[in-house]
Amino acid sequence: MNLTDELQQLADLHAGGSLSASEFAAAKARLLSRTPGGYSTSPGGVAVGSSYQLQLLHQDALIAQLDREWALERDQYMVGSNRGHGRSLPNEGVMIAAGIFITIFGAIWTLVMLIVFFPFGLFGIGFTGLAIWQTVVICKQARAYPIALARYEARRAELLRRADLPNPDALQPELRVRV
Numbered sequence: 001m002n003l004t005d006e007l008q009q010l011a012d013l014h015a016g017g018s019l020s021a022s023e024f025a026a027a028k029a030r031l032l033s034r035t036p037g038g039y040s041t042s043p044g045g046v047a048v049g050s051s052y053q054l055q056l057l058h059q060d061a062l063i064a065q066l067d068r069e070w071a072l073e074r075d076q077y078m079v080g081s082n083r084g085h086g087r088s089l090p091n092e093g094v095m096i097a098a099g100i101f102i103t104i105f106g107a108i109w110t111l112v113m114l115i116v117f118f119p120f121g122l123f124g125i126g127f128t129g130l131a132i133w134q135t136v137v138i139c140k141q142a143r144a145y146p147i148a149l150a151r152y153e154a155r156r157a158e159l160l161r162r163a164d165l166p167n168p169d170a171l172q173p174e175l176r177v178r179v
Helices: 003-015 021-032 050-077 092-116 118-160
Strands: 039-041 046-049 176-178
Touching: 003 021, 003 050, 021 050, 050 118, 092 118
Parallel strands: none
Antiparallel strands: 039 046, 046 176
């Protein structure tokens, strides 16, 4: 593979969203600064073929993309604080306790208001129903988060231990040169 083909492959990865602009620039600089024999020196003094470097760069880009996707997905599980100053992961136990408290308060409010002023009693029914619904929704989020986290961690671990990328020291003799 010549330099033009490798640069085109990098451009395709960048255009496809696998590489960010900074990752693309760094990979392009690495390709353009390689040694005259078509190899770039690794930290151990072993010259590694640029197609191998592209594979490693692609692997890094896949991991970075997975991390960005997880950050977006994780945000969907977050709930707002009581004053809107921050967001946190829901805690099922806390939500159940809060739901029970609000439901009891709503039931008492409803009973009192149905006796005192009927229209406010209807408001109490709506308030109680909304509290129960919100508790159920947030508890579902709290249960789904560990499953999604485990799925993300398994996928990331799979990408990190991918067997199709050889160790530079284990490269075939034609792909490594001592410099």
